[in-house]
Each structure stands twice: as C-alpha cells, then as structure tokens.
Amino acid sequence: MRDRQVSLVSPTAAAAREAGLAVARRLPDTRLVPVSLRRFTRDPGAPLRIVLCPEGESVAGDVGFLREVRRTILWPPPAAEVWSAIAGLRGSHDAPPGGAAAGRRRSGSRSVLLLEGDVTLERARRAALSGAPRDWIVERVQRVRISSKGLEELRRLGIRWATLDPVEVIALAASPALANARAKWARLLPDAVPIWRLAPSSKVKARGSK
Secondary structure: OHHHEEEEEEOOHHHHHHHHHHHHHHOOOOEEEEEEHHHHOOOOOOOOEEEEOOOOOOHHHHHHHHHHHHHHOOOOOOOHHHHHHHHHHHOOOOOOOOOHHHOOOOOOOOOOEEEOOOEEHHHHHHHHHOOOOOEEEEOOHHHEEOOHHHHHHHHHOOOEEEEOOOOEEEEEEEOHHHHHOHHHOHHHOOOOOOEEEOOHHHHHHHHHOO
C-alpha cells in the first residue's frame, strides 16, 4: 500500500492541496498526501516518493522553493560500496537504493560518519568539532532535526550529507512560467524529472473559491 502513496510537497499545505486535483489525474489509484516542505522534513511517516508543487505565483519564488528542497531533503544515497558496508553491519540484505551505484566517487578511500537516530544541531556541532569525517550518512532526512540556518552552518564546516533512504522525486508540477524557465532550476533537481504543467487558471479558481 505504501508503494501507492505519494507526498505532494509545497511551500504550504494549502498550496499542496490546491495542486492535488491536477496531480490526481496523473496518478490514479495513488493516495496523495499534501504536505508543506517544513512538515515533510519533520514527519518520518511521510511517503518518500514525492511530487514537488511550487506555488506558481512567481518564478523567483518557485526557484527559491526548489533551492530549499535541494538543501533540505534531496540528499543522495551513499556510494554503493559504503551502503553495502553499512548494510552488512546492520544485518540488512536489501539492495542499495536507486542511484547508489553512481554515488559520489572520489579517488582513494574516505571515511564516513553514520549517524543513527535523530540528529539535532547540538549533536551535529559536537560531531563536527570532534574531528569526525565530513561525509555524514543518516537513516532518512526526517531524522535530521536541523533548520535551514543550521544546515548552512554545517555546510560551511564542510559537512556533506547522504541518506540510506533517499527521497525520490517522481515529478515537478510546475506553472507554465516555471516550466519555461528550466535553465534557472534544472541543476537543483535530479536529471530527467518529468515536468507536469499546471494550467495557470487552476490555482486562481481554487483561491477564488475560498
């Protein structure tokens, strides 16, 4: 059943609900879960297969939303050999998540830090100041209880995140203006993410009916 659940992630839950009618036509027999980005980052039960639904009020605002998505939830899986080593330690026989085989590869060996359980900013600061490796792996993005400001602080310290259970973007539900401005946001999303154009009148009608 969970395979047929998809999160609709927007700046606000209201915006996600507005996009829901248009998205539902493309995903029949799927349970859609409208959720704000902030709520998604805090809900460990949220489906990790997602459709991104920017508000569509301005291209600049939508690109800003996609930039925040990239920073807070679109973390890659570890490289396949790292994932396999961690799976062995945990007694797991699951195959690596999609993309792990093409995970970040660097010449030579590199140590990583596995952070199990919830990761707070205080815990992250202690790890960063302890001389721990700068490549950190968490179970899933929702276990990281750190604000965007805190993530930026850690980025400046050289922290690079990966996750054992990555978010999968199955589509971007975009306004025509955002779809036509792909050069401004293409690097923020995984390659080949489908773009579902939303009719510009759909959100206007939805807001007008409130």
